[in-house]
Amino acid sequence: MLDLSAILQFFISGVNLGCIYAAIGLGLFVVYGVTGVLNLAQGEFVMLGGMLTVAFYTAGTALVPSLLMAVIIAALVGAMLYRLIIYPARNSSGSTLVFLTLGFAFATEGIALSVWGWEFKSLPSFWGSPNIQLWGATIFGQTPWVVGTTLLLVIGLFFFFGHTIHGKALRACADEPLGARTVGISTDQMALFSFVLAASLGAVVGAVITPLTMTGYGVGMPLTIKGLLAALVGGINRAEGVILGGMALGMAEAISAGLMPSGYHGVIALGILIVVFLSRPRGLLVAPGKV
Amino acid sequence: MRTVKEKIRALLSGREHRMVLALFAVVLMTVPLVAGPYGVIVMVDVGLYSIVTMGLILLMGFAGQISLGQGVFFGLGAYMSGIITTRCGLSPWLVLLVAAVAAGAVAIVVGRALVRLRGLIVAGVTLALNLVFCSLVVSLRDLTGGATGLPLIPRLPLGGFAPSNTLFSYYVVWIVAILLLVFSLNLVNSRTGRALKSVNLLAGGSEDTAQVLGVDIIRYKVQVFAVGAIYASIAGSLYAHYTGCIEPGAFGVHFSVLVAIMAIIGGMTSPWGAFLGAGLIVSVNEALREVMPAVVGGSTGAYELIAYGSILVATLLFLPQGLMSIWRRLQPQERFR
Numbered sequence: 001m002l003d004l005s006a007i008l009q010f011f012i013s014g015v016n017l018g019c020i021y022a023a024i025g026l027g028l029f030v031v032y033g034v035t036g037v038l039n040l041a042q043g044e045f046v047m048l049g050g051m052l053t054v055a056f057y058t059a060g061t062a063l064v065p066s067l068l069m070a071v072i073i074a075a076l077v078g079a080m081l082y083r084l085i086i087y088p089a090r091n092s093s094g095s096t097l098v099f100l101t102l103g104f105a106f107a108t109e110g111i112a113l114s115v116w117g118w119e120f121k122s123l124p125s126f127w128g129s130p131n132i133q134l135w136g137a138t139i140f141g142q143t144p145w146v147v148g149t150t151l152l153l154v155i156g157l158f159f160f161f162g163h164t165i166h167g168k169a170l171r172a173c174a175d176e177p178l179g180a181r182t183v184g185i186s187t188d189q190m191a192l193f194s195f196v197l198a199a200s201l202g203a204v205v206g207a208v209i210t211p212l213t214m215t216g217y218g219v220g221m222p223l224t225i226k227g228l229l230a231a232l233v234g235g236i237n238r239a240e241g242v243i244l245g246g247m248a249l250g251m252a253e254a255i256s257a258g259l260m261p262s263g264y265h266g267v268i269a270l271g272i273l274i275v276v277f278l279s280r281p282r283g284l285l286v287a288p289g290k291v
Numbered sequence: 292m293r294t295v296k297e298k299i300r301a302l303l304s305g306r307e308h309r310m311v312l313a314l315f316a317v318v319l320m321t322v323p324l325v326a327g328p329y330g331v332i333v334m335v336d337v338g339l340y341s342i343v344t345m346g347l348i349l350l351m352g353f354a355g356q357i358s359l360g361q362g363v364f365f366g367l368g369a370y371m372s373g374i375i376t377t378r379c380g381l382s383p384w385l386v387l388l389v390a391a392v393a394a395g396a397v398a399i400v401v402g403r404a405l406v407r408l409r410g411l412i413v414a415g416v417t418l419a420l421n422l423v424f425c426s427l428v429v430s431l432r433d434l435t436g437g438a439t440g441l442p443l444i445p446r447l448p449l450g451g452f453a454p455s456n457t458l459f460s461y462y463v464v465w466i467v468a469i470l471l472l473v474f475s476l477n478l479v480n481s482r483t484g485r486a487l488k489s490v491n492l493l494a495g496g497s498e499d500t501a502q503v504l505g506v507d508i509i510r511y512k513v514q515v516f517a518v519g520a521i522y523a524s525i526a527g528s529l530y531a532h533y534t535g536c537i538e539p540g541a542f543g544v545h546f547s548v549l550v551a552i553m554a555i556i557g558g559m560t561s562p563w564g565a566f567l568g569a570g571l572i573v574s575v576n577e578a579l580r581e582v583m584p585a586v587v588g589g590s591t592g593a594y595e596l597i598a599y600g601s602i603l604v605a606t607l608l609f610l611p612q613g614l615m616s617i618w619r620r621l622q623p624q625e626r627f628r
Contacts, residue, residue: 038411038412038414038415040414040415040418085604085608088608089607089608092607092611093410094409094410094411095357095410095411095414096607096611097411098357098411098414099551099555099603099607100603100604100607100608102359102548102551102600102603103552103599103600103601103602103603103604103607104600104604105600106548106596106597106599106600106603107596107597107599107600107601107604108600109596109600110592110593110594110595110596110597110598110599110600111593111597113592113593113596114593114594114597118592221544221545222422222544225415225418225419225422225544226419228415228418228419229415229416229419232412232415232416264430266422266423266426266430267423267426267427267430270419270422270423270426271423273419274416274419274420274423277416278404278405278416281407281408281412
């Protein structure tokens with residue numbers, strides 16, 4: 001039973017899931033790195049991206065403008081989250097800020113539920129991409145879009161953080177906020193920017209995965225938790241760690257879904273990751289500082 | 292002639308504190324005589340939530356340790372009670388105790404790993420544990436009944452017979468709640484409580500100072516984590532016998548966050564805060580359920596989520612010490628009561 005095509009199938013679904021978790025983890029990483037806030041509302045931006053794209057698309061807008069509008073609205077919501085909720089409490093403890101993002105996540109879920117109802121919603125594959133058969137394994141038409149988008153986001157983020165003045169300023173805030181302020185970087189603006197960036201990232205991911213996984217008002221919290229666990233396992237202080245963690249979770253889920261009776265895969269993958277994290281709390285890629 | 296303020300201050304401290312406790316107990320025992328059947332049902336919910344919240348307040352307020360996974364222990368208690376009583380026919384009371392001990396043991400194992408992590412990371416990991424617990428319950432279909440739930444859980448017996456459910460549950464839940472309140476108040480003033488006060492930033496302590504003084508922080512934190520788990524497990528067992536049917540949705544991430552919201556709103560500086568937080572949130576919940584469909588229509592769950600989220604944010608921004616802090620302002624010299 002465990003022939004090449006099965007292994008290939010595990011690998012493909014693993015990469016696909018891994019990309020989703022890595023992308024969500026990166027959203028958490030951007031905000032955590034710059035502001036030290038663990039944003040438990042990250043999954044809500046994924047939900048908003050998906051739901052808004054569906055809403056515009058079903059209202060008759062073409063796919064690309066729908067997606068763009070969804071991302072812009074999510075970015076504005078991200079800015080609101082920072083300005084109205086995080087900023088006034090910026091001097092509180094980390095746990096208070098975690099709870100603030102949780103409160104925001106609850107309210108967002110509630111608003112989504114009252115606007116769109118509880119039904120799951122989906123989109124057709126982008127431009128009708130057909131499923132691909134490869135050595136006996138099936139690649140869903142949407143999978144290349146998910147993987148491609150994540151790759152683009154990762155390359156974009158590395159370029160942004162490595163080669164642009166804004167990216168370097170963000171990194172400066174993450175490394176040494178006081179020093180950043182001394183050289184004239186507005187840590188406040190950078191924090192706002194990190195929330196907007198994370199929200200847009202999340203919304204793009206949400207729109208791209210909708211044809212594959214469907215979306216609904218409540219998908220945000222489980223996605224946040226999985227993305228967070230992926231980020232923690234890999235090391236939330238480094239982008240490479242987050243990507244590694246995401247891939248690890250995706251692979252674990254795909255392999256256990258293939259080998260175990262249905263229903264157990266979620267338990268086993270998350271369980272393994274929790275155990276790995278608790279035994280290596282600094283992350284697989286050892287990061288500086290206490291975790 | 293003492294002023295009202297002084298009287299309240301006196302009532303809330305020292306010996307007269309016991310009078311408040313007694314008064315609280317008497318009022319609660321007479322509630323069913325005054326309130327209708329609907330009121331009693333609501334109050335059972337308040338009592339169950341209060342017990343879980345009290346455990347979390349001890350953990351967050353005194354041990355300074357976040358947990359967004361109380362649903363795991365609530366669920367452990369409920370499922371252990373449900374499964375063992377339906378399959379083996381043991382006495383529910385005995386199973387309740389066994390489940391509580393087992394939940395405490397699980398908490399000691401998990402807690403040892405968790406206390407070494409930074410607070411906000413613990414929040415994330417406990418949430419993940421809660422998610423895993425729910426998937427596990429759904430997966431172990433043969434044992435737990437899966438997503439459809441575990442039905443036909445027997446009532447709590449009293450002597451040889453099982454009395455009228457709601458009223459009996461009310462008294463059981465609230466007697467347990469009051470006993471646990473007394474235990475909590477004593478714990479706060481015990482060796483463990485004093486050690487934790489020296490650790491907790493809320494109380495003006497510092498972990499480093501405590502460590503230097505030779506206080507074994509980790510041990511005490513794990514102890515309180517276990518206490519919180521035992522509270523949640525007891526409430527879970529009572530809940531299982533009260534409703535007679537349990538399903539995994541009741542122990543999910545939302546339950547855990549809701550309990551945390553109750554703890555924060557009530558105020559984490561005193562076990563009393565649990566009753567304020569649970570009472571307020573359950574009342575808001577009931578009010579929304581009654582009012583909103585009539586006024587706006589649509590699904591009620593939405594307004595509850597919006598209300599919980601907004602109340603949490605508003606509390607943290609404007610009253611970060613919770614409702615109990617309003618009382619505390621009357622008695623600045625007594626921090627932990």
